[in-house]
Each structure stands twice: as structure tokens, then as C-alpha cells.
Amino acid sequence: MLTCRIALGAAAALLILGPVAVGADDPPPYASATDAYRQGVSTIKAGKVAAALPALEYAAKHGVLGAEIKLAHIYAAGRDGVPEDDAKAYTYYRAIADQYADISPSNPVAPFVGEAFVALGQYHLDGIAAMPLPANPAYAADLFRHAASYFGNADAQYDLALLYLKGEGVEKDVGLAVNWLAMAAKKxxxxxxxxxxxxxxxxxxxxxxxxxxxxxxxxxxxxxxxxxxxxxxxxxxxxxxxxxxxxxxxxxxxxxxxxxxxxxxxxxxxxxxxxxxxxxxxPAVGSAGKPVAPAAAAAAKSADTVPLGKPGAPPAAPIGLSVGFSGQGSDAQGLKP
Structure with a gap:
């Protein structure tokens, strides 16, 4: 009799609660990708960088640009218990460049995209053994050139000038090197x-x-x-x-x-x-210090103000394909130091 009553009680409960879902996905850990990003930033500000990674990675996976930038910076330099990881930093910088390569240079996001191209250029210049990513100075020069001419990034202009001075990845051309140096120096x-x-x-x-x-x-x-x-x-x-x-x-x-x-x-x-x-x-490009260029430190301080999602521009072609890299860009012509 007792067994029968238990069974009847369980049946009644099923009628009230409805069928139990079998194999249903667990609810998402955050209310939204934006909420995850904000939680990650808040955790970093509390001095717990490692604890912020799950929230930032969730946000980055769901397209939050600010999270991609934060993670790229953290892994490129290593920070507060998070070891340096060039392969992970490269992955996040690459995601930024792939999505925003052709965004308008006047867009507020543009400085961060330029920074991503500079970091990628330095990684391709030296290579990353852990990936493995072989050194490719010629491709590094293309990445620097895009950041230098399209985004007007001073770090890229300087890095590209060094390649032209040394004839690394490009044909040696002191005149072009001086032009790029003059542009960066004016900044x-x-x-x-x-x-x-x-x-x-x-x-x-x-x-x-x-x-x-x-x-x-x-x-x-x-x-x-x-x-x-x-x-x-x-x-x-x-x-x-x-x-x-x-x-x-x-x-x-x-x-x-x-x-x-x-x-x-x-x-x-x-x-x-x-x-x-x-x-x-x-100074050898990429041989000293982290791949993030000097201006990146200042940019990192304002990363919290970056729009959380895409700014509305259509996705650009992956950087492994053509994104309209042109010769030296009109900016580089006719400058006199």
C-alpha cells in the first residue's frame, strides 16, 4: 500500500511540473555576453585576473570585442598569475584583425585593430614555436604596412621602417624607411x-x-x-x-x-x-619585450570604453586572404624628415 501511494504521489508531481527534459542543455552561465564581459572587467579591477578568464572567454566566444582585446593583452604579457601564452594571444589578435581589417580608420575601434595588426606582424616576424607558427618576415611586412598606411599606426610605421632599413622581408630601401620614420616621428x-x-x-x-x-x-x-x-x-x-x-x-x-x-x-x-x-x-623588431607595441599599453587602459559588440561594419576577409594591402599607401609619399 505504501509503495502504491508513493507511486501515485510521484505521478501527481509529474502532472504538476510537466515532463522532465532529458539531455537538455544547461542554462548559460551568464545573463548575456555583455554581462560576462562586465563581470570579467570587474574581477580584473578587483585584482583577480585569473578568475576573470572564464567570463572574458565566454564574452569573446560570443563576439564581444572588448573581451578579445582584454584577453589578447593578458596572454601577450602574462599578468597576475596568468602565464604568458603567445599562441593564445595570437589567436585573439587574429580574431580582431579578421573581423575588423577594413573598418573605417575613423571608427573608435580602429586604434585597437591597428594594434592587433602590429602584434600579429611581430609574431609573424619571429614565429611562435608552440603553435607552430614559422617566421615569415614578408608577411609581417604586409601586416605592418596595412596598420601603417590604412590605420596610420605609428608603431607599425616604425616597425615597417626597420624592415626597410635592414632589408628584412622586403627589399632594402632607405628612402622608404626614412619616410615611414618621419611619419611616426611626427606622431x-x-x-x-x-x-x-x-x-x-x-x-x-x-x-x-x-x-x-x-x-x-x-x-x-x-x-x-x-x-x-x-x-x-x-x-x-x-x-x-x-x-x-x-x-x-x-x-x-x-x-x-x-x-x-x-x-x-x-x-x-x-x-x-x-x-x-x-x-x-x-633595435631588432620583436627581439626584446612583448609583441604588444609601446602604444598598446596606453590603449589597454582605455579598452573598457571599446564598444562591446561589432560596430556594424560587415566582416572583413580573413587576414590570410587579401584585405586590400596596397603598396606603401599615399601617406608614405613625399615626406621629408
Missing amino acids: QHVAAQATLGELLWRGTEVRQREARGLALITLAHENARAAGKEPKWIADLYAEAFAKSDAATRKEASALLPELGGGAVADAASAVAAKPASPIVL
């Missing part, structure tokens, strides 16, 4: 200012313009110190150039600084000890 790109300045100051493969070269080196030195992170090669270059220039050259260089975007520098306040001469400094 106050410190490494471009220093490299272009050294070319002009030494007269290495270009007509020597010692005062203008010293002015650019000085400007790079000032900008780097103002940012609180001057690379040793720039500090050493500035020390050598200043010490080996005569008073007239220093005075002319100081007068040129306002034209280049800097302030006049007093000779007495800037006196430094001379250092031995050295060949032109050309």
Missing part, C-alpha cells in the same frame, strides 16, 4: 625619433643633417624621460650625440625643437659625458 613616436635622428646625425646612408638629427635625438630623449621609461639605447645615443656636437650644432638643434614638437633645451643643463662612437642603433 611623437620616441623610437622613430631616435632612429631617424641617428640616421641624420651620423649621415648613415642619407645626407647628413647633424643639427636636425641632434634635435630629433634630443626630442626622443625628452619624450622618453617624460614618460618615465627611457630605453638605454636612447639614453646612450643622446649622451653620445650631445657630447660630440659642437656649440653651434647644439644651438641650431635647440632652435629646431619647437618645429618638431619639443621645447628648447639649455646647453648648460643638458651637458653630458662623451661616450665612444657606435654604429647606428637599430
Whole structure:
């Protein structure tokens, strides 16, 4: 009798609750992809980067651009208990580039897309053994060129200039290198200012313009110190150039600084000890530091303001296919340092 009553009670419960779904999917862990992104960002702000990964990965899987950017930055540099993982960083940068390669350069998302192309270019320049991704300097040059000409990215302009100076992945062309360096230098790109300045100051493969070269080196030195992170090669270059220039050259260089975007520098306040001469400094692209270019750190701080989803532009062709890479771009023509 007791067994019968239990069975009848269970049958009644089934009638009230309806049939029990068998094999139904579990409910999603987040109310929406946007909610997951916001939870991830909040967790990062609380100092728990590793704990934020599931939410960010969920959001990225569902097309949230901000989440893709955050994850690319985290894996590219390694952060707060999350180990550096070039393969994962590459995957997220690639997703950004694939989706937004042809987005309007005036779109608020464009700077982040340009940054993604720069990071991808550096990965292709060096290769990633863990994937494996073989080094391909020629393809790296194409990626830099797209970011440099289409998005006007100063890091890409500098990286592309270095390839032209060294003839790596492209035919060596000092004239094009100088043009790209000049473009980046006008945007106050410190490494471009220093490299272009050294070319002009030494007269290495270009007509020597010692005062203008010293002015650019000085400007790079000032900008780097103002940012609180001057690379040793720039500090050493500035020390050598200043010490080996005569008073007239220093005075002319100081007068040129306002034209280049800097302030006049007093000779007495800037006196430094001379250092031995050295060949032109050309830092190896991608050989030091992380693949994320210098401007990426500033961009990362504002990543929270990126639109959470796609900005309405149709998806671009995957970057493995043609996305309209053109020669050097109209920006690169006719510039004089």
C-alpha cells in the first residue's frame, strides 16, 4: 500500500511540473555576453585576473570585442598569475584583425585593430614555436604596412621602417624607411625619433643633417624621460650625440625643437659625458619585450570604453586572404624628415 501511494504521489508531481527534459542543455552561465564581459572587467579591477578568464572567454566566444582585446593583452604579457601564452594571444589578435581589417580608420575601434595588426606582424616576424607558427618576415611586412598606411599606426610605421632599413622581408630601401620614420616621428613616436635622428646625425646612408638629427635625438630623449621609461639605447645615443656636437650644432638643434614638437633645451643643463662612437642603433623588431607595441599599453587602459559588440561594419576577409594591402599607401609619399 505504501509503495502504491508513493507511486501515485510521484505521478501527481509529474502532472504538476510537466515532463522532465532529458539531455537538455544547461542554462548559460551568464545573463548575456555583455554581462560576462562586465563581470570579467570587474574581477580584473578587483585584482583577480585569473578568475576573470572564464567570463572574458565566454564574452569573446560570443563576439564581444572588448573581451578579445582584454584577453589578447593578458596572454601577450602574462599578468597576475596568468602565464604568458603567445599562441593564445595570437589567436585573439587574429580574431580582431579578421573581423575588423577594413573598418573605417575613423571608427573608435580602429586604434585597437591597428594594434592587433602590429602584434600579429611581430609574431609573424619571429614565429611562435608552440603553435607552430614559422617566421615569415614578408608577411609581417604586409601586416605592418596595412596598420601603417590604412590605420596610420605609428608603431607599425616604425616597425615597417626597420624592415626597410635592414632589408628584412622586403627589399632594402632607405628612402622608404626614412619616410615611414618621419611619419611616426611626427606622431611623437620616441623610437622613430631616435632612429631617424641617428640616421641624420651620423649621415648613415642619407645626407647628413647633424643639427636636425641632434634635435630629433634630443626630442626622443625628452619624450622618453617624460614618460618615465627611457630605453638605454636612447639614453646612450643622446649622451653620445650631445657630447660630440659642437656649440653651434647644439644651438641650431635647440632652435629646431619647437618645429618638431619639443621645447628648447639649455646647453648648460643638458651637458653630458662623451661616450665612444657606435654604429647606428637599430633595435631588432620583436627581439626584446612583448609583441604588444609601446602604444598598446596606453590603449589597454582605455579598452573598457571599446564598444562591446561589432560596430556594424560587415566582416572583413580573413587576414590570410587579401584585405586590400596596397603598396606603401599615399601617406608614405613625399615626406621629408
